Amino acid sequence: MQSQNKQLRAYTLEDGLPQSQVYALTLDAKGYLWLGTQGGGLARFDGSDFKVFNKTHGLASNYIHAIKASNDTLFLGTQKGISVKVKDVFYNIKTPQVNEILKFGHTVYALTDNGLYKLINGISVEKVKLHSVINNSQINDLVFDGNYFWVATNNGLWKLSALNSEAKTIEQLDHNDYIDLAILDAKIFASTFNYGTLVIETQNFEDAYLIRTPLRINSISIQNSNQLWIATDNEGVSVVDTETFKVLFTIKNTNGLSTSDVREVLSDQHGNIWIGTSGGGLYKYFQNSFKHYNIETGLNGNRIYAVHHNENGLWVSNSEAGLMKIDPMGIHDVELPEAFSQVKIKSITSDKNGNIWAGSDGKGLVFKGKVLSDSIAIDTLKKSKKRIPIERLKTKIFNTENGFPFDWIRTIHTENDTVWAATYSNGIVKFSYDPELDDITIYRTYSSLEGLEDVYIMDMTKDDDGRLWYATKNGHLGYLKENRITHLGLALDQDISINSIVVQNSTVFLGTAGNGVWWSNDTNFSVFKKLKGTKNLTSENVYQLIFDDQGYLWIGSEKGVDKVELSKDYDINDVFFFGRNDGFLGIETCLNAVDKDHKGHLWFGAINGLTEYQPTDISLNLKKPKLFLEDVKVAYKSIDTINLSLWSNSDKVLRLNPNQNQVSFSFKSIDVNHPNGIEYRYKLNDNDWSLWSTNNTQDFSELNYGAHKFITQSRNYRWIESEPTRFSFFIEKPLYKKTWFQWLIIGITVLIFVFSILQYVKRLKNKNRKEQERLQLENHLLTLEQKALRLQMNPHFIFNVLNGIKAMAPTKPEKMNDTVNSFATLLRETLVNSRKDKIGLDQEIKTLKHYIEVERLMAEESFEYDIILNTDLDVEEILIPPMLIQPFVENAIRHGILKGPRKGKLKVQFDTTDEILKVAIEDNGIGIYNSQQQKPKTDHQSMALKVTRERLESISGKDALKINETKQKDGTIDGTTIVFKIPLETDY
Template sequence: MTTGLAGLNVYSVVQDHNGYLWIGTETGLSRFDGRRFRNYTTKDGLPDNEVLKLYVDSKNRVWVLSFTNSICFYENGLLHSPSNDAYLKNLTFSTEPQNIQEDSSGNIIITERKKIHFLKNNGDVKTFIKYENYQVVTIGIGTNNLGNTIIASIFEHRNDSLVLLEVDRFTGNVKYSGISDNSYFTSSLTFILTPKNLAFIHNKNIHYLSGKDFKLKTIKQPPNFVGFTAIDDTSFTLICRDKVLLFNAKRNAVVDTLITGKVINACYKDNENNFWFGTNGFGLFRLSSDAFKNYELKWGKGILPIYSVAKKNNVLYAGANNALLWKINLESNKIDSKQFNSYGEGRVSEILFDREDMIVGINAIFSVNPEGKIVKLNHGTAVAKSMERYGSDLLAATNTSVIIVDLEKKTLKDTVWKSRATCAVKINNDYLVGTIHGLFRVDEKKKITDLGKENFLLSSRISRLFLKDDALWIATYGNGIVLYKNGKILRHITEASGLSSNMCRCLKLQGNYLWVGTDKGLNRINILDTNDRIVTYSAKSGLSCDIINAIDVDDSLIYMGTPYGVTVFDPRRAKETSIAALNIERIVTSEESKTGLFSNITLKPGEKKLYVEYACVSFKSDGDIKYYYQLQGDGDKWNLTRENSLEFASLNPGIYRLRIYAVNAFNKKSNTVEINITVEKFFFQEAWFITLVIIIVGLLVYFMFAKRVAWIRMREQDKLITEQRLNELEQLAFRSQMNPHFIFNCLNSIQQYLFTKDVIEANNFITEFASLIRQTLDISSKKSIQLRDEIKYLSTYLHLEHTRFEHNFDYTINVESIIDTETVELPPLLLQPFIENAIRHGVRNLQNVRGCIEINFHLQNDYLICNVIDNGIGIKAAEKMKHVFRSSHQSKGVSLILERIKNINRKSEKPIRLTVEDNMASSENQGTRVSLMVPVA
């Protein structure tokens, strides 16, 4: 890895508690999350850009030891140095610091070449230069089982013996310590101590103490040896200038070569079991797993793709383009190649062994004996696609046919199929041929059956066939894996079942496991347990490439050909470990940018923009990370993104909770990060202000409404009063119209008395008339009067009329006994006009008959019934007389009463009802009946 790294010379690699990988280079400090590098230099606060050593303590502080005589540490997004942190201000160095260690009390011990610094938690510093008057020269550092720091040293000018000094974690004092098998040293490249292994360099040998008896053992330094680093309790790496070896102390042997061809400065194993190698000039390298060993087979300036592999004894053969056959010695890692023709054309697509001979398929099929003699087994040119051996017969599928070759006679024996094929196997006496159009059966009589017509899955493009106990495993190029037996499909395995891809290229059976190569990695399928999940290995796991062209197996290992060479895979050493550590890296608001640990964020009023940057550390995922986030307070939906940042452009005031988690390429879920976000409101958005505004507005609305209601009520009251006054004026007008009419008639009567010189009668009439006028004026101003007053008024009026008409008619007023005349009320002057009409137009015109007027009052339901009955000439006769005599006087009394009743009914729930009708239809003097129904309370 070079792109984004601070420098190409890498001196130190460590991993912090959040999962980040920290890399010290010659030109700065880098932090790697598996996808991106974040670099720090002197501009960010480093004392010097050349970072020689890194250390992570229990507080997750990343300590940085640089080339200059200074030190700093990174914590929560900030670099702390003596210039900005009081904790470090008392710490000074005369040379560059070399090693650093934390004891179990949290104190930090830092060594220079000839000094030991004890940095207490409170910032106090103790410095030691000598022990018992001997100058101390430090070479390594670690802790023991007591939690104290152990410093590996030698005493200057005394001897070269190793001395272990112990720094007490409580007092900081230094004392001599013997070798303890409970000590653990992080050490330098020249010294290492694990709980059961002490190793150091002396006289070009590596000395180490191992085992329960802790006996000293010695091994010779490998060529170009530089140093070593601890991996775990039983193993450490031997770093050479051109490679890194893995040494196992229990086995007392080098067990693997981790990397070759590079000068290594640092080696580190992370918590995903990845090996990281810091190189000199080539940046950072990662070995995902020591279960995978990749061979790059170079030809000219390029790496050749491998299309076929086959293993015999300890040698792996690999076929490539340019007619090249590669030979890899798996013990010595020696690589040789052989070219089958001088012009370098053809692809070695198949390799098979026939006892001591090798069968190779290129643009023809060749047999190669141990002496290297080559014999062509078929006629013409045909590219071999697959080869299977059955006794002395070789069944070969080519791009032109499927043929049988006699391996003993080295001659063509038969042609089974006469067109292009991809693979073929023999089952009993039949041949099953795979083609790009599906699977076909050819019987011993060469009858061809298209099996794709029986089941559409068998019409898929066939990549490879593998026969085991009459069960045929079929690799298709688009429909996954099919298990076919006795004419039936027993199993169909696809991406939905867990297969990494339906584009299957090759397959091999190893015990109970079927290994399938696809364009998206290697798959392991348990053929006995269908519930066992399919395991996928890819470039993320350690493969050189996801595309698998060829597979071969032995009892324990898998051999694969890929576009990038050959991979040897040991499934027993494969550990399906991956991490998914989610961290918030940066939060940016409209006002500021923050880094470090976050749990609560407050945005000021008007700050609506929020940018959150995060990263999931998962090195094996190679950036294939899915992020899920939920913003509570703005909905509970979980959203998916592959971006490592979120931006909220317009957050409304309120309280939110942002929750984020990640899922890596291996479907491992990370920790969930929660951030409480408070978007503050302007004062006018606060509840108290809104409440106050609501109250004020409410009061204003209330007062305006009350004022409006009062105004409306006043208007309605005024309107009602006006209407009442108008009504009263109207009633008064009606009454005032009646009064002159009545007064006029009475004055005529008085005039008649005076003409007849009956002065006494005239005076009596005037007296009674005056009384009637007073009553009229009294009751005409009232809305209603008592029935008693109405009867009194009518009696006075009838008496005057009886006198005026010389007693020529009789009248009676009858009141039902149950009527209380003092409580029953009715509008005044309603009956008088009808009585006047009864006299004037009824009984007055009678001939030879005495007139009679009868007035009756009785109750019926809620009404007072007032009847005016006369025995006059009747309505029709009176109308006829009006036309005959053409009377100039038009009485308006009745019409005024009708208008008055109509006006009263508009204001009353119960109407006044009036009927006027002839009294006796069979008589000549039938008379008239007037009925007035007045509602009573």
């Protein structure tokens, strides 16, 4: 214990603490530290910032005496009663002043100035009836040892078997004013204000032991497993061994606290112990490997410019206050000439004889050492003289006033009797000094004339090969060996200051101003590589470089120091950062003010003092950080209806309406030691993780409808990752986008469409039926009309034929018999066909031939005719309406051929395709239009052609019939051609 350095970090009003009197401390499950003050209300601390709650936020009183955290609820004991904090809302319950709040099982108890109360449903209280004396006493503390309740009151110490008036055991053990209780194993520690601390074996009260000091006790607690920390109002904190009851050490105003009035002590999960004081604010106590020196511990100033260790001790220069020496006897001022009393000493070293060399700003070099001088001693008996060497101190200044070339010394290096001094802007001087003869010999000055291209030296060091390396402000690097300069130029190919240089195992490391650390170990050091790896340095501004005895590289910066673990290939395996919260209280290190002593301890000079690092086996806290959701906002409003700690990592799903597609998350991990070292990452659903960053909020807008899962994770400054925290939510689709609604709309649309189609089909069917009925009626009427026309035609035809036969009797008796026979056959076929809708083409051709023969027999001059059939089909299978062709043939014969000047020719041709039957009737008469002009119109002929045309249009559509006159080359009409097409119908 004594080998470890104890450190205190103060938090005061300047850090955001609302009040310097801290009376109550507690930690919640998330890691927040809560402080109750006297007049400043409640404060929450995350290691970096204080968040304050007071009466303006709903707190009943700003004077808080007790705090108890349970899940996300905080119970506060105030002057005016109990305040229950749920999220950011306070519920106040009036009681006498509350001195302590405890929780046993699910019941919360308030220990007041007037008895014990228990909380009912978090909104009211009920006084617990115990012994009549206890009921009216000031109750200060209460503990349970597994069998009995121990109650500390201003009227004595009590032992109860139950917290009610019917307890079988209610025993008053002592009558003193008991302030606080603590329990460890089978021991009860009961402290009074003015009579010490009583140690009681729970099973044997007679073996009680009294710890007589300290007195004036405010509170007690068990810390570090087996230490009793006793807080007093005048002697700070006394730490007592719970086995020997010896005081191990004290913490008070003489060794770190600003006041000795300590009210409360609390330990956290990181091993820190927090001390609440009355008037001095809050302190963090921690044990580490650092020991800090500053003005309060004996230095003349806090800013340390140079550090050097030799066998005589540690030599430091601080502020403008000269030199100081630290050795086992303490801290001592080093006497210097008056000229060096108010000067900045920027470099310290020693030679082989232990003499000190110090370089200054503007005053040159100072030598501080011992020299031997002869003294004559007289031997009175022998009457002789003897020379005796006497050691005496010598101080010598070297500057331009006494022949030294430079006054501004940046850094010094010694080897045997030789000294190298590097200046700010004039290069390097090599010299030696004989203090006994007071003789200085300047061997050489290295400047631009000798090849030192950049004379603004920042640091020098020597390697094992005898090379004296130098680094410059402008980024140049080189070395001196055997009085020759090897200037390597811009080692990093950039104009950036090289602040520090160190050589380890033939590898050169360069610390830069703003670009980290670079290294090279090749033959001619032509290529330098930047030091990097899985972790990054805390800062790129490097002021100090040094290796410890374990091979770790220590890097000083403006933020503290990094302890870097390197691989054999010089990659960064790990980085251990030490700042103010880790015991490195100096914070910003000073340029090259670092050294290692004979014990392997490292000494760092910084702006706020000198820090010693003592390697120990103190283990780092490697616990995973805890990550919790601080807030979930929907449409920029916090969701107050759910408990985030219960919903996180559960199967619960937050259901949102379609308009709530903007969701924000705030998440947090608490590390009171390294609050700024926490980093976070997140992902939504199955997307990739985001990059690690210090941002602990994330906003999502215009989210898709459906299920979502937000996942976040944190890591601490050691890159130890927390368990992922997830939160599930579901954004409902709008009604019009829901599947069932869409299917419903589709179904209704389909039904309407089907209904419309059905109605349309129904109307179409009705229309078609009516049209069909109309067409059938028209067709029937047309058929009747044709039949009637045929019947009308027959008498006229019969009359004509009979007149023709009558005329044949005297002139052509030989044809009369054939004409009568042909006429009889034609009448029979016409009567038969007129009753049918369709007949075979063979039958139509047969009837047509009989008709043409009758006309030929009756004609005065016979004519020729030809019926041509162009088809691959069987003519018996081709169907055709009856009497469709006869009117055109009749018209061709009677009004074309018989009236023409030429011997008549008639051709009827039938052609078929897959779908059409084409009929062509050609004659060589006078032409149809000429014939119509010459003949008188008859109802029979005009009606026959009209009916036949209409029949064709009903069968084949409009323009089914085409009639053209044929002409010769001279324009003379030599006949008529009638063509029509009807759909091909077959009888199969």
